[in-house]
Amino acid sequence: MIKINKYELYEHSVQDPDVEARFIRSLYKRTFGKPPLYLREDFCGTFKLCCEWVKMGKDNKAVGVDLDREPISYGKKNHLERLPPQQQSRIKIIRGNVLHTHRPIVDVVGAFNFSYYIFKTRADLVAYFKSAYKSIGKKGMIVVDAFGGTDAMDANVEKRVVKGKGYKFTYIWEQKNYNVIRNEAEFNMHFKMSNGRVMRNAFxxxxxxxxxxxxREAMREAGFKKTSVYWEGVDKHGRGNGHFRALEYDDACEVWIAYIVGIK
Ligand SMILES: C[S@@+](CC[C@H](N)C(=O)[O-])C[C@H]1O[C@@H](n2cnc3c(N)ncnc32)[C@H](O)[C@@H]1O
Structure with missing residues (x-):
């Protein structure tokens, strides 16, 4: 029987690194009038974004930072080693804490899939943004994603069939609780295979x-001069259409994902 890896299922379910890489490049170009070359992927896990980044341009370089050896090893075996040597040589992975990593200096720091939500206090969040600020050059930016909506304020379960070449499974995103007093929530990610087997609490x-x-306020406090929120447009059924633009006003909705950009 083929052993299914939880990182592979995770990547198929919630990652879109090529879309994110193009989004970052276009944001930076619009802001600074030139393409960014050096990306740091914070909380990089299996660092797929780093790999997409170096594929996108022959001068592009990427550094990934993560505390955990396990996803890094998965990424090395399954992504890095499959790249041509010329691309491999432009990726560096640091096993370390994003709060204490300030070198190399890069053009853009990106943190995706809401990883910085692990910081529970304003002081920790500001410390993280300060660390990112120190790690970018004069023409630098940070890009992070965020999610919320009325659905995120209650326990609930979302199921989605994920299929592609050679795989089909159900992704299950369980919100276990929501603590209104602290504005905190616990989530579990499960996967159900087509043979009925369930991988519970994979993440x-x-x-x-x-x-x-x-x-935005925490970014400003950390030193970023300007911040913008990129909000997703909707299709004719009212669902997110994957197009994000900078807005200062929109109505609330049940579930939303947005990008927040801080400019140095
Ligand atoms: C949700 S995963 C994110 C994976 C990937 N960034 C993505 O977009 O899907 C969160 C990762 O953050 C890492 N992590 C948590 N705290 C960290 C810290 N202080 N410094 C570096 N990595 C950290 C964990 O080891 C884990 O691999």
């Missing part, structure tokens, strides 16, 4: 549900 998260103004 578990305990997060502060940061609001958009809190994130």
């Amino acid at each position: 578990q998260y305990d997060w502060r549900m940061w609001t958009l103004p809190e994130i």
